[in-house]
Structure formats: structure tokens, C-alpha cells
Amino acid sequence: MAVSQPRISVQYVDDATVVAFTDEKILEETDVRALRTSIEAVIEQASRIHLVLDFRHVRFLSSAVLGLLIRISKRIYEQGGELRLCNIHPGIYEVFKITRLTSVFEIHEDVDSAIHSFPERQQQ
Structure with a gap:
């Protein structure tokens, strides 16, 4: 049986x-590992990334x-980039509040507001 990633x-x-994220549930450890690999590949493509993680379809996720x-987040900030989260389902947002991750992550209602929250990149 194939593992769903x-x-x-x-x-x-x-x-x-x-x-x-296009999956509704991200619960299994194999899913989390595959997700980590996918996101790290995206991060590696840029030296300073402005990354928005869109949770529009996600309804359930594991700790x-x-x-x-x-x-x-730590890796992105170490590389001089920035991270935003958006479209977080109310049930998941409640978990972010309880765990105080709302003070760790900048969370926006939608992709557009997340994108517009990034400061202008300075020319190198």
C-alpha cells in the first residue's frame, strides 16, 4: 500500500x-517528514526567502x-528571510493560541495580506 504524502x-x-498545503489532514509522521523535505527543497532555492505557508485546505494537523x-521558521530567519502563515482554520488557530504560537508566527487571514506584510527587499 502506497504511503500518502x-x-x-x-x-x-x-x-x-x-x-x-493541499491535504486536509497532516497527521502521520511519514507525512510530516515528507512535508519537511518538500518545504526544505523550496527554502534551499533562495538565499533570502519570503515564504507564505497557506493552510487553506488543512483542517487537522499533528503536534x-x-x-x-x-x-x-528558525532556518528561514537564520538565512535572513521571513515567514508568514495564512488561511488557518479556526480550530487550528485555537491550538496556536493555546500553545502561544501566535506570538511566534505572524498569521494573516489570506495570502494577499501575508504577501503585502513583507517589507520591500533591499537591492543587494
Whole structure:
């Protein structure tokens, strides 16, 4: 039986990279590992990334995903990039509030507001 892996779609909008999760549930450890690999591949493509993670389709996620988000965030900030989350289901947002991750992550209602929250990139 084939293992179902979280699917993502990647879009480039202005100066931002938008990664949308297409699965409704991200619960299994194998799914979290596959997700980590997919997102890390996106991060490696840019030295300074403005990354938006779009949770529009996600209704359920495991606590391992929260740990993954923290690791991804740390890596992005170490590389001089920025991370935004958006379209988080109310039930999942409640978990972010309870765990105080709302103070760790910048969360927006939609992709457009997340993209527009990034400061202008300075010319190198």
C-alpha cells in the first residue's frame, strides 16, 4: 500500500514564495517528514526567502507539524528571510493560541495580506 504524502503547490507572487498545503489532514509522521523535505527543497532555492505557508485546505494537523513549523521558521530567519502563515482554520488557530504560537508566527487571514506584510527587499 502506497504511503500518502502531503501535497503542496508552490507559486511565486511578486517577491514571495507561496506554499499551499493541499491535504486536509497532516497527521502521520511519514507525512510530516515528507512535508519537511518538500518545504526544505523550496527554502534551499533562495538565499533570502519570503515564504507564505497557506493552510487553506488543512483542517487537522499533528503536534509534530507545530514543531516542524518552528524549525522551518528558525532556518528561514537564520538565512535572513521571513515567514508568514495564512488561511488557518479556526480550530487550528485555537491550538496556536493555546500553545502561544501566535506570538511566534505572524498569521494573516489570506495570502494577499501575508504577501503585502513583507517589507520591500533591499537591492543587494
